Amino acid sequence: MPYLPPYPPRHAKAPPLRELFRLAKQSYLSIWSQGTFNQDVIFTRVLFRDIVVCNSPETVAEAFVEQHEIFQRKSPQHRHALKPLLGDGLFVSDGSLWRERRRVVAPVTHATRLAELAPAITEAAAERAAAWRRHPAGEPLDVLAEMGRLTAEIICRTIFGRSLGAESAQAVVAAFAEYQRLVDQTDIVSLLGLPDWLPRPLGREARRAVARIHEVVDRLIAGILDGGRQEASLIRSMAEAKVPGTDRPMDRRAFRNEAIVLFMAGHETTANVLAWALFILSQDQTSAARLRAELEAVLGGRPAMLEDLPRLTFTRAVVEETMRLYPPVPVLSREALAPGRIAGRVVKKGSLVLVVPWLLHRRPALWDQPDAFIPDRFLPGAPRPSRHAYVPFSTGPRICTGLHLGLAEAVLCLATLFQAVELRLAPGVEVMPVARLTLRPGESLPMLLTASAGASA
Numbered sequence: 001m002p003y004l005p006p007y008p009p010r011h012a013k014a015p016p017l018r019e020l021f022r023l024a025k026q027s028y029l030s031i032w033s034q035g036t037f038n039q040d041v042i043f044t045r046v047l048f049r050d051i052v053v054c055n056s057p058e059t060v061a062e063a064f065v066e067q068h069e070i071f072q073r074k075s076p077q078h079r080h081a082l083k084p085l086l087g088d089g090l091f092v093s094d095g096s097l098w099r100e101r102r103r104v105v106a107p108v109t110h111a112t113r114l115a116e117l118a119p120a121i122t123e124a125a126a127e128r129a130a131a132w133r134r135h136p137a138g139e140p141l142d143v144l145a146e147m148g149r150l151t152a153e154i155i156c157r158t159i160f161g162r163s164l165g166a167e168s169a170q171a172v173v174a175a176f177a178e179y180q181r182l183v184d185q186t187d188i189v190s191l192l193g194l195p196d197w198l199p200r201p202l203g204r205e206a207r208r209a210v211a212r213i214h215e216v217v218d219r220l221i222a223g224i225l226d227g228g229r230q231e232a233s234l235i236r237s238m239a240e241a242k243v244p245g246t247d248r249p250m251d252r253r254a255f256r257n258e259a260i261v262l263f264m265a266g267h268e269t270t271a272n273v274l275a276w277a278l279f280i281l282s283q284d285q286t287s288a289a290r291l292r293a294e295l296e297a298v299l300g301g302r303p304a305m306l307e308d309l310p311r312l313t314f315t316r317a318v319v320e321e322t323m324r325l326y327p328p329v330p331v332l333s334r335e336a337l338a339p340g341r342i343a344g345r346v347v348k349k350g351s352l353v354l355v356v357p358w359l360l361h362r363r364p365a366l367w368d369q370p371d372a373f374i375p376d377r378f379l380p381g382a383p384r385p386s387r388h389a390y391v392p393f394s395t396g397p398r399i400c401t402g403l404h405l406g407l408a409e410a411v412l413c414l415a416t417l418f419q420a421v422e423l424r425l426a427p428g429v430e431v432m433p434v435a436r437l438t439l440r441p442g443e444s445l446p447m448l449l450t451a452s453a454g455a456s457a
């Protein structure tokens with residue numbers, strides 16, 4: 001029997017509005033009743049706003065691909081939570097500005113850059129694996145926080161270059177963590193349907209965190225662009241790219257905003273996948289043994305490198321199946337810029353249009369044993385899921401620009417860490433998903449580590 005990882009209890013019927021708000025405050029994973037998992041599309045209204053949930057490959061394609069022009073704008077909740085930090089950055093912009101930035105950022109995070117950037121991933125993962133091997137056996141380690149630190153280090157090194165000092169990396173990571181803690185992501189004002197121009201108060205502490213992040217990032221960018229550091233980095237690649245239709249590079253503010261977008265978009269997602277995978281493997285002995293056998297055969301104790309990827313097929317399947325069950329971005333939300341049409345019904349301007357990978361990836365009509373962990377679904381030769389049924393990186397023109405980078409990073413890190421140590425969940429710990437902008441296995445993940453025999457990583 002394949003392992004069944006945990007998820008919040010499902011209601012038989014849709015909860016009443018008051019209960020819905022209470023549940024949403026805890027975790028919006030618990031608001032979905034059993035029946036919603038098998039619906040093609042859900043039309044509903046919360047207070048003054050129409051909400052459409054696209055839950056079939058066809059309706060996902062209608063909204064995110066075919067009518068991208070209408071449904072390209074991020075929801076007010078996302079924009080208002082992130083704009084103070086990202087400014088006009090790609091992640092929260094739309095229209096011609098989004099197109100312009102996308103044409104600069106997408107090529108520098110594309111799969112073709114992996115060869116340049118992968119050594120930073122291998123190095124950081126090997127350093128962490130070595131530290132884990134030295135960790136005292138009986139002392140629980142928060143593996144979620146560890147994965148956050150590792151992926152933050154990796155994205156820092158890829159954005160700013162491998163020679164970025166540990167102190168600068170720590171300053172960036174700490175300032176971001178503080179911002180995320182301070183910003184309230186459930187923007188009730190927008191849900192109530194009030195206009196976009198209405199100011200959203202940002203607390204003094206959050207404003208200070210933003211100022212600190214901007215200052216640190218500006219300093220790092222100046223170090224690269226004015227100090228003439230020539231090593232491979234995403235900032236250097238962006239500096240070499242021209243704004244489409246001109247012969248000039250982006251201005252400094254745009255560099256800063258896009259660097260922050262890459263940091264935000266490119267690290268917590270991967271951290272959550274890794275933490276979930278390590279937790280699931282600690283519970284599923286069969287998959288853990290299969291993974292160890294693959295790592296022994298392919299790596300034989302050394303850290304994983306880019307060239308190993310084609311042979312790490314089971315490791316990749318574990319990562320992909322983990323992202324199916326625990327999509328790092330559990331809700332993709334948009335606001336209709338104009339009237340559109342989904343499943344034959346008119347969608348009014350201003351409606352919220354959602355794709356919820358949490359629902360879609362567990363839809364019984366699309367997946368056999370949808371709640372079970374079965375990495376075999378993603379092994380070479382297995383029938384691939386329909387393109388719009390599996391969307392951990394979103395789909396359509398706004399698809400994640402860093403998907404190849406993120407996937408490669410998750411596989412290389414999982415391979416290197418998993419062969420270095422054996423992990424067990426610390427006694428008494430119960431894991432339950434927590435959904436914010438990303439989906440994590442609780443607030444922390446305390447695990448016990450024992451060095452594996454024979455691994456040199």
Ligand code: HEM
Pocket residue numbers: 090091092102105109261262265266267269270273328329331332333391392393394397398399400401402403405406407410
């Ligand atoms: C496992 C790792 C990752 C996952 C699961 C992931 C997932 C996603 C998702 C779902 C979106 C779309 C969000 C939405 O539509 O609301 C997105 C956007 C984006 N991601 Fe990723 N991501 C990952 C890693 C990365 C990495 C490593 C980078 C860059 C180095 C990156 C850069 C971006 C950017 C720039 C966008 C904005 C694209 C746009 O709006 O046009 N991501 N990502």
